[in-house]
Amino acid sequence: MKLTKEQQLDILDQQSQQNTTKRVTSPELEKVLYEALPVLDHGFIRVVDYMGDDSSIVQAARVSYGKGTKKVSTDAGLIKYLMRHRHSTPFEMCEIKYHVKLPIFIARQWIRHRTANVNEYSARYSILDKEFYLPEKEHLAAQSSTNRQGRGQVINGKQADDILKILKDDAQRNYENYEKLLNEKFDGSVIDEDKDGLARELARMNLTLNTYTQWYWKTDLLNLLNFLSLRADSHAQYEIRAYADIMLDTVKRWVPITYEAFMDYRVGGIELSAKSKQVIQKMIKGEKCKYEDSGLSKREWNELMSSFGFTENLQ
Amino acid sequence: MKLTKEQQLDILDQQSQQNTTKRVTSPELEKVLYEALPVLDHGFIRVVDYMGDDSSIVQAARVSYGKGTKKVSTDAGLIKYLMRHRHSTPFEMCEIKYHVKLPIFIARQWIRHRTANVNEYSARYSILDKEFYLPEKEHLAAQSSTNRQGRGQVINGKQADDILKILKDDAQRNYENYEKLLNEKFDGSVIDEDKDGLARELARMNLTLNTYTQWYWKTDLLNLLNFLSLRADSHAQYEIRAYADIMLDTVKRWVPITYEAFMDYRVGGIELSAKSKQVIQKMIKGEKCKYEDSGLSKREWNELMSSFGFTENLQ
Amino acid sequence: MKLTKEQQLDILDQQSQQNTTKRVTSPELEKVLYEALPVLDHGFIRVVDYMGDDSSIVQAARVSYGKGTKKVSTDAGLIKYLMRHRHSTPFEMCEIKYHVKLPIFIARQWIRHRTANVNEYSARYSILDKEFYLPEKEHLAAQSSTNRQGRGQVINGKQADDILKILKDDAQRNYENYEKLLNEKFDGSVIDEDKDGLARELARMNLTLNTYTQWYWKTDLLNLLNFLSLRADSHAQYEIRAYADIMLDTVKRWVPITYEAFMDYRVGGIELSAKSKQVIQKMIKGEKCKYEDSGLSKREWNELMSSFGFTENLQ
Amino acid sequence: MKLTKEQQLDILDQQSQQNTTKRVTSPELEKVLYEALPVLDHGFIRVVDYMGDDSSIVQAARVSYGKGTKKVSTDAGLIKYLMRHRHSTPFEMCEIKYHVKLPIFIARQWIRHRTANVNEYSARYSILDKEFYLPEKEHLAAQSSTNRQGRGQVINGKQADDILKILKDDAQRNYENYEKLLNEKFDGSVIDEDKDGLARELARMNLTLNTYTQWYWKTDLLNLLNFLSLRADSHAQYEIRAYADIMLDTVKRWVPITYEAFMDYRVGGIELSAKSKQVIQKMIKGEKCKYEDSGLSKREWNELMSSFGFTENLQ
Numbered sequence A, B, C, D: 001m002k003l004t005k006e007q008q009l010d011i012l013d014q015q016s017q018q019n020t021t022k023r024v025t026s027p028e029l030e031k032v033l034y035e036a037l038p039v040l041d042h043g044f045i046r047v048v049d050y051m052g053d054d055s056s057i058v059q060a061a062r063v064s065y066g067k068g069t070k071k072v073s074t075d076a077g078l079i080k081y082l083m084r085h086r087h088s089t090p091f092e093m094c095e096i097k098y099h100v101k102l103p104i105f106i107a108r109q110w111i112r113h114r115t116a117n118v119n120e121y122s123a124r125y126s127i128l129d130k131e132f133y134l135p136e137k138e139h140l141a142a143q144s145s146t147n148r149q150g151r152g153q154v155i156n157g158k159q160a161d162d163i164l165k166i167l168k169d170d171a172q173r174n175y176e177n178y179e180k181l182l183n184e185k186f187d188g189s190v191i192d193e194d195k196d197g198l199a200r201e202l203a204r205m206n207l208t209l210n211t212y213t214q215w216y217w218k219t220d221l222l223n224l225l226n227f228l229s230l231r232a233d234s235h236a237q238y239e240i241r242a243y244a245d246i247m248l249d250t251v252k253r254w255v256p257i258t259y260e261a262f263m264d265y266r267v268g269g270i271e272l273s274a275k276s277k278q279v280i281q282k283m284i285k286g287e288k289c290k291y292e293d294s295g296l297s298k299r300e301w302n303e304l305m306s307s308f309g310f311t312e313n314l315q
Helices: A005-017 A027-032 A054-061 A072-084 A087-094 A102-109 A157-182 A200-206 A220-229 A238-254 A255-265 A274-284 A298-308 B005-015 B026-032 B054-061 B072-084 B087-094 B102-111 B158-182 B202-204 B221-231 B238-254 B256-267 B276-285 B297-308 C005-015 C056-063 C072-084 C089-093 C104-110 C157-182 C199-206 C222-231 C237-252 C256-267 C274-283 C298-308 D005-015 D054-062 D071-083 D088-091 D104-110 D157-182 D202-204 D219-231 D240-255 D258-269 D274-284 D298-307
Strands: A019-021 A037-039 A043-051 A095-103 A117-120 A141-143 A151-154 A212-220 A270-272 B017-020 B035-037 B044-049 B096-105 B117-120 B142-143 B151-154 B214-220 B270-272 C019-021 C037-039 C043-053 C093-104 C117-120 C141-143 C151-154 C214-219 C268-272 D019-021 D037-039 D041-052 D095-103 D119-120 D141-143 D151-154 D211-222 D270-272
Touching: A005 A238, A027 A043, A037 A238, A043 A212, A043 A238, A054 A072, A054 A087, A054 A255, A054 B297, A054 C222, A072 A087, A072 A255, A087 A212, A087 A220, A087 B117, A087 C043, A095 A220, A095 A238, A095 D054, A095 D270, A102 A212, A102 A238, A102 C019, A102 D104, A117 B087, A141 A270, A157 A200, A157 C157, A157 D157, A212 A220, A212 B087, A212 B276, A212 D202, A220 A238, A220 A255, A220 C237, A255 C274, A270 A274, A274 A298, A274 C256, A274 C298, B017 C157, B017 D258, B026 B044, B035 B238, B044 B214, B044 B238, B054 B072, B054 B256, B072 B256, B087 B214, B087 B221, B087 C222, B096 B238, B096 C237, B102 B117, B102 B214, B102 B238, B102 C104, B117 B151, B158 B276, B158 C157, B158 C199, B158 D019, B158 D095, B202 C157, B214 B221, B221 B238, B221 B256, B221 D041, B256 D274, B270 B276, B276 B297, B276 D258, B276 D274, B297 C093, B297 D274, C005 D240, C037 C237, C043 C214, C043 C237, C056 C072, C056 C089, C056 C268, C072 C089, C072 C256, C089 C214, C089 C222, C089 D119, C089 D211, C093 C104, C093 C222, C093 C237, C104 C214, C104 C237, C104 D005, C157 C199, C199 D240, C214 C222, C214 D088, C222 C237, C256 D037, C268 C274, C274 C298, D037 D240, D041 D211, D041 D240, D054 D071, D054 D088, D054 D258, D071 D088, D071 D258, D088 D211, D095 D219, D095 D240, D104 D211, D104 D240, D219 D258, D240 D258, D270 D274
Parallel strands: none
Antiparallel strands: A019 B017, A037 A043, A043 A095, A095 A212, A117 A212, A141 A151, A270 C268, B035 B044, B044 B096, B096 B214, B117 B214, B142 B151, B270 D270, C019 D019, C037 C043, C043 C093, C093 C214, C117 C214, C141 C151, D037 D041, D041 D095, D095 D211, D119 D211, D141 D151
């Protein structure tokens, strides 16, 4: 991540603000406000605004005239109760806004979460930065043989070098050809004064999907947690998980009580189907419990045993 | 609107907060933060939180690293441009939260705007306040004879008195019977110690639709403006317009540049159909323009002429 | 539920349609199409249109050129997999539309599900039917002493009679006064030719919350299942559950494979928090497991033990 | 657009369905159901399902027990009225589902319309087709000098040839390198049996933004019309307009009355701000009306004069 001098000054300027407000504030989140937290090789996450804190959830759940907080312990009890019983609307009462720089192929995954507000940098209007994502070697993995949408073992040695060379060369050449099409360099300088450049909305089609874009992304806490429960999960693609992990840290700073309930009930929790529950009931009672009688598919059975750590039962 | 001593203290407690923040603030809106602004006979609107200001719209439209503001005049130009061309997403980057007390039949209209977050006071869980809406005499109007969903002339004299008596007596008696069903008074005192009360979720069905309820309602600026353009409009029912007018004032305090653009392009503006545009074009050229040749229905023709003030052309 | 002669003919007219289509159809659902399935004392549910069937989910998940179906067993496997892993978007590819008649206090709960399309009968424009909900005696329950938003034991004898009398008398009188305010009977006859009626948008405020309203309600299968998992649940208020149960039957007719997966993974399933999972793991291993060491609140512990049927462990 | 033999058979199989239904049907839309309507060089639009027709809008607006239709002329009047007054909810009662093949950079614009259901072909799971968009020469335009997000004059001659060569070569080489990374050809054949392929979720990042993707996209009529009013507009990028134009044809087949109202009130209509309205009022009265006194910006003035065809007044 390279910020220009001007960008750094813009950020410092924001961070130096000292405004007075009657609104609730989140002191730990204020500490990192506006800061460009690095992700991947050229990306970042910046928290640029927020509304509410843990007490706002309590306040809305009670439709109260005052602050949400009675006692911290009471509030924590209520927040846990709401999380456990999926009483979701009070969590919508907190809002957060991020400025994110990310590769286009990740932006395409991200945007599938529809309940958010988005303003993306327009490549019809402006020229995209000359930055593209190249994975660290340790993240160059083969297609998984068991999971059709996952990664298997890491690729090493010459093959890894070859892969990185292809990715780098293609992205670079395509960007340079993008400049040629535009008849304009990324820094704004014109290449050939006697020529028109191709319209930006067309030239962009020559770029590769690892080119970085950026956007403002705003959502409420409930939908942020839904996003994180999917994207900070081990089944998510590593590159989006890298963003989700940083965002999870900002949630911890912002609404620490909610964060803890989320980790307990969502991230660390599991769902059992009716049939799986019967299997577990039998196991607790010490009854014999075999895959063949469970009514589960082999895949389900193995997922269930793995999630409880009974790997000796795998089929 | 009667606030209890405790409610007043809760509000004062919030208003006395003096927090420091790096976020942008809206000084004019801060002045009325948490205040219960009266609406109708027992209702109110309170702004309880907000995120962003005019500069946030500019900042998101530019996907900028710093504050939105370059110069106020440039920002105003951009906001007007966005409003005129319905580039709507930057207006979603501001968020506001209201605490509203309102009659149930108005709450039912209001909730039809789906893109908002809501926590309503639960009558399954709690007892509703003993307050119901009775219109001022000047708002007691007859059914309109021309508009099937509007009001006509004001009803006066004895008929008005009779109407108000019915509304008052029925609401009051039904509330008292609600208490009887609950076996509990609105102040929490039990009526008959030897009896169980009917479940709250059932007893509430005896209440009238002018009973007051309350909720926390949070939305972004774009959807708030959509709400206001429908509900602060002369075709809206008076009772919801009373709320919309107060909210319009809070918008003016919060985002004054956006407010001005909204008044010019939405509230004061009109839409012309293709056929209506042709009529106007002819009129400007001084050509004869008759209803019969316009291709408009009589209703459309009259709406068009009225909106331009050419009432001599009405059919 | 009383349908007028005209309404019955309208429904018969729709049911007699025999159109040819290249779209997929759901034969079992076609059998009850348009039929007014009774709910509560005067309500009903009518399926008035639908789009897609089980094969549409498979088709969209595969982004296929042809029908979804390869083999029923393969399709069922995929649908179960999608349900288990909360791959939710393919379930959005089916859509259904209901015509519902329901008491207003239930409509107010129902409308809180925002991701649906709604057209409600307008009481600004028309006069509401003279019908209000009165519970069966067996559903007259006291406020629960353990669950602040639930029902406890049934109320019997004279108290039950008194309750029903209040509900009936108040609803009836308020409706008759509504007619008086309107100066018009429910059948359209004018009461006093020399008077204007109060505007409908005002008169309606005199009605009680058990008055019936009706609406068209359209949603996709995913959001319908979310609705049903909350409203066909034992914690839901009986009166909305009565609707949800009928709708669940229509889902079974419409998309039988999805229905089965839904019953197994959602309705019959449970969620375990991280801490609860540890308790279960210990119990399976035969380790001593006491409430005091579990890290769960008493309420959580009891919910967990109850859900597995180990009531001897309740605290 | 090249469909494989198998895809063609799948489509024919769907088209040969002859199902009986009690639902309303749209005979003109049935005629093109499932057909791959070509767009751009390799894209297409297929209508794969729909729900409702013009009568469904009327039916929902009236919350009726029977079919919407009374008389076609009455229905048309109501639909026009609803469109004119932006009574939008009845238009949500019709639903349509498309299968679309489109270049990724257009998919990124399209997905910004959030109120739709989407299932996209997964490049984590499968290999993308070897197809990329190359513009027709007549659509190779220079960046506009007046509109920062539009196109200016067409680029001809050698420069056009050079542009197309770059676009073609880069897309082709990047696709071939994508195959190399995957160690697998687009037809599924393995390149080097001794090597693992890079995970699909990573390899895809090497593709260019003009590579074709495909998705199922389902939305209601209201949101479809909103999409079309933005994307079938002359300010939209040509490549998305090409899709919108074909979709507009399907709307005409599906709901002809709504289509006509849409063309009159939305597509052919304009919005006037309060200030612009005053200008027009003066012009009709024959009063002198100069830009300097209008209160409009030069840009607004020119937009206004252009939209009425008074180009002699341009500043």
